[in-house]
Amino acid sequence: MNFSTSEENYIKAIYHLQQSGGTVTTNELAAHINTRAASVTDMLKKLKVKDILLYEKYHGFQLSPKGKKVALGIVRKHRLWEFFLVNNLNFGWDEVHEIAEELEHINSITLIEKLDAYLDYPKFDPHGDPIPDVNGKMEPTRQVNLIDLALHKSARISAVGSQSSELLELLSHKGILIGSNIEVLQKFAFDHSIEIKIDENPSFSISQQLAQSLFVKPI
């Protein structure tokens, strides 16, 4: 079956939201894709008819197995394009989200297979997220929220929690880059901020909120 760009955006958003906490709610989804709850309800009904959603009025919803497959296909396209943009076209990893957001809706199975081959079947995108293969299978992320990293344990920054431009702006201001080495020097109970050291630079502190948006792979 074929889906409109709008339907695909809903499917993808539901996929991401249900990754953290079983079913998804209307308001949650509306906030996430920057639209109104009423619009969400309209789309939910459509997706239910198309067998993409398990949905009961007033009681939240989640993707059907079929819906999950579709979602993984979109995620696959998004991450492959991001890989291409950063690796081949020399974009910064923090500049590619929006473009990939458009490219992911290009409709051609052959295109994606050929792109995958051209890129030599990458397993992770530039943000550290795993790229699903043709069957939707992907490597486990094996990454930890920075909040959960033990004191003085070396790790490498592997992913960011969102692609919001506000977050990316802050990261670039602080000089925090995917791939850098990181170590937590101290945790402050008062505001849950933490003191970190990146590579060989002088240490500095970041807020709880920021720390929660960073993922690392312990070395």
Place this chain on the structure above:
Amino acid sequence: MNFSTSEENYIKAIYHLQQSGGTVTTNELAAHINTRAASVTDMLKKLKVKDILLYEKYHGFQLSPKGKKVALGIVRKHRLWEFFLVNNLNFGWDEVHEIAEELEHINSITLIEKLDAYLDYPKFDPHGDPIPDVNGKMEPTRQVNLIDLALHKSARISAVGSQSSELLELLSHKGILIGSNIEVLQKFAFDHSIEIKIDENPSFSISQQLAQSLFVKPI
């Protein structure tokens, strides 16, 4: 200014149609983009307001200077993507039109500049059509319709007149490829068919219609 996919498709179609014969007519355009005359009229009014079109009711229309610029931008994107698909992703030159048709609507100036650089600023796409540069300038095509090629003059096949799947099917059946050498051995007045020889293969004849869809560069 920004344009919808639909608007862009109209602009591009008008550009191509006016290449052969000053102003364009409503029916011509409707036939070309497979829609109804009434829909065309609706869009013409919108494009006129946006200063893309020089248009007077009942009397045909053509792109304004601004419209021409927009059109060249779209053509540039289309041809760069075709080049990428054939050259890098190993598509056949006869398989890429539809995909490029989607990719050309991706909205990012940086993307196209980086793609252009990555491809090393190609001047012609895989069909032999020139690729406009950032300012809309491009090489003259310097190609001739096969119908107009003199007898026994060597030439190289450089372009096809349309991307219709019917044409591409016939070309692939006859083994006619962009880049091959070609020579016209005889022209038949009765039905305007012509006898041709491609590379070192045995000669065969093709219809007037087919010949008119082939363009060559004399050597």
Place this chain on the structure above:
DNA sequence: ATTTAAATTTAGATTTGTCTAAATTTATTT
């Protein structure tokens, strides 16, 4: 167990792009 608040859904309107059928304008014929 009511009442109140929050979340969700419905009803009805709007925009974009399309369509059919009817009306109008221009071009062609005799």
Place this chain on the structure above:
DNA sequence: AAATAAATTTAGACAAATCTAAATTTAAAT
């Protein structure tokens, strides 16, 4: 130059995706 044909435009309708405002359902609080 009037009559007919062809091309074009208008009028009104429709589907997709969205919105606001009102109604309904569920959850929370006394």
